[in-house]
Amino acid sequence: MDLLSSAELLHKDRIRTPFSRWVDDLHSTCGSFRPRAMDTSLHIRGEARRINACGMEFSHISNDLDRVDHDWDDVRRDAIEQLFLLVQLEGGCGVEHGGRQSALNVGDCILVDSTKPTTFHFGGKFSNHLSLNLPRQLIYFHGGDKLDIARTLDAADPMAVTLRALVAKVLATAENDAHAANLRQLMLDATRQAFVSDVEGVLSFESLSDLASRRLRLVDVLIDQHLTNPRLSAQWLAKRMGVSMRILQLHFQDLGMTCTTFIRDKRLRFAREKIRQLQFQPGTQTIADVAYSVGFNDLSYFNRCFKELFACAPSDLLRPVSRGKMH
Missing domain, CATH: 2.60.120.10 (Jelly Rolls)
Structure with missing residues (x-):
C-alpha cells in the first residue's frame, strides 16, 4: 500500500x-x-x-x-x-x-x-x-x-x-x-x-439522563474551547448554561467527580502534552510558563496536582528516556 x-x-x-x-x-x-x-x-x-x-x-x-x-x-x-x-x-x-x-x-x-x-x-x-x-x-x-x-x-x-x-x-x-x-x-x-x-465533536455521557447528557456535552465543548482561560470555572459554566451551580454539580456527581476536578484534570493533561513537547523545543518555554499558559495561577498547586494525577513531577517528563525502535 x-x-x-x-x-x-x-x-x-x-x-x-x-x-x-x-x-x-x-x-x-x-x-x-x-x-x-x-x-x-x-x-x-x-x-x-x-x-x-x-x-x-x-x-x-x-x-x-x-x-x-x-x-x-x-x-x-x-x-x-x-x-x-x-x-x-x-x-x-x-x-x-x-x-x-x-x-x-x-x-x-x-x-x-x-x-x-x-x-x-x-x-x-x-x-x-x-x-x-x-x-x-x-x-x-x-x-x-x-x-x-x-x-x-x-x-x-x-x-x-x-x-x-x-x-x-x-x-x-x-x-x-x-x-x-x-x-x-x-x-x-x-x-x-x-x-x-462544522459538527461539534462532543462526549457522549451514556450513563446519564437525556437532559443531563445534553448539558454535559455542551459543557465539554465549552471547556475545550476555553480551557486556557483563567476565568473558566464551575460558576462560569453554570452561568453560560443557564443552570444553578447545584444542578451542574449534581450532573458531575453522577459521573463520580466535581466540575472543578474535571476542568483541573483536563488542564493537567494538556500541560503534560505541552511539557513533553519541550523535549523537542529546548529553551522555548519553562514548566512554569506551561502551567500559567493552561490556566493555573499557582505553580506550587500545579506541581502538587500534577504529581497526584500522574505520579511524577512535571520535570520528570524532561529527563532523557530510552526510546523504542521499529523492529
Missing part, C-alpha cells in the same frame, strides 16, 4: 503470539483495552507493539480476535486524553465510536478519541492497523475548530493519501533530525485539517 508498504509493517499474520502475552503487550502499548477472543487457548496471529519515530508515538496492532472493547470504566481508568489516527494496513476492521459505526478497509483512515468508548470488531479475521497517538488538546485547541471524530476517510480520498504519506515520512525521520519539529507540526496540522467539521 503506497509509501507504507514496508515489510516491518505488513505480513504480521505470520507471527503467532500467545493470547495472554498479546493482551499484556496491548495494555502496555494502548492502555485499558479489553480483547475478546473466540478461543483464548489459541495463539493470536499478529502482535501489539509501540513504535517511536520523529518524536511521535505509534501503536502497531495486528490480530485475528473477535473484538476489542474500551468502555466508560476503561476511559476513566486510563485517565489520558489522546486522539488516535488509525490507518488500516491489512484486512478490515469495524469501529463503533461516538455513536457511529464505520468499516475500515486497506488504506482508510479514521480519527478516534480516547475519551469516548470504542469497540473494534474483527470477527476472527486478520486485521493490521497503525495508530498515531496525538495529544488531544493540541489538536482540539486551535481556533475553536470542530473535529468530525469517527468519520472515515476512504483510501482514495486526497486527505487520506496525504496523511499516509506524512505518516510514512514521520516513520522514516529520526527524532534528532533538523526537520523533525516542523514535520511533527505538519502532521498535527494535516490531521486537524483532514477532520475539521
Whole structure:
C-alpha cells in the first residue's frame, strides 16, 4: 500500500503470539483495552507493539480476535486524553465510536478519541492497523475548530493519501533530525485539517439522563474551547448554561467527580502534552510558563496536582528516556 508498504509493517499474520502475552503487550502499548477472543487457548496471529519515530508515538496492532472493547470504566481508568489516527494496513476492521459505526478497509483512515468508548470488531479475521497517538488538546485547541471524530476517510480520498504519506515520512525521520519539529507540526496540522467539521465533536455521557447528557456535552465543548482561560470555572459554566451551580454539580456527581476536578484534570493533561513537547523545543518555554499558559495561577498547586494525577513531577517528563525502535 503506497509509501507504507514496508515489510516491518505488513505480513504480521505470520507471527503467532500467545493470547495472554498479546493482551499484556496491548495494555502496555494502548492502555485499558479489553480483547475478546473466540478461543483464548489459541495463539493470536499478529502482535501489539509501540513504535517511536520523529518524536511521535505509534501503536502497531495486528490480530485475528473477535473484538476489542474500551468502555466508560476503561476511559476513566486510563485517565489520558489522546486522539488516535488509525490507518488500516491489512484486512478490515469495524469501529463503533461516538455513536457511529464505520468499516475500515486497506488504506482508510479514521480519527478516534480516547475519551469516548470504542469497540473494534474483527470477527476472527486478520486485521493490521497503525495508530498515531496525538495529544488531544493540541489538536482540539486551535481556533475553536470542530473535529468530525469517527468519520472515515476512504483510501482514495486526497486527505487520506496525504496523511499516509506524512505518516510514512514521520516513520522514516529520526527524532534528532533538523526537520523533525516542523514535520511533527505538519502532521498535527494535516490531521486537524483532514477532520475539521462544522459538527461539534462532543462526549457522549451514556450513563446519564437525556437532559443531563445534553448539558454535559455542551459543557465539554465549552471547556475545550476555553480551557486556557483563567476565568473558566464551575460558576462560569453554570452561568453560560443557564443552570444553578447545584444542578451542574449534581450532573458531575453522577459521573463520580466535581466540575472543578474535571476542568483541573483536563488542564493537567494538556500541560503534560505541552511539557513533553519541550523535549523537542529546548529553551522555548519553562514548566512554569506551561502551567500559567493552561490556566493555573499557582505553580506550587500545579506541581502538587500534577504529581497526584500522574505520579511524577512535571520535570520528570524532561529527563532523557530510552526510546523504542521499529523492529
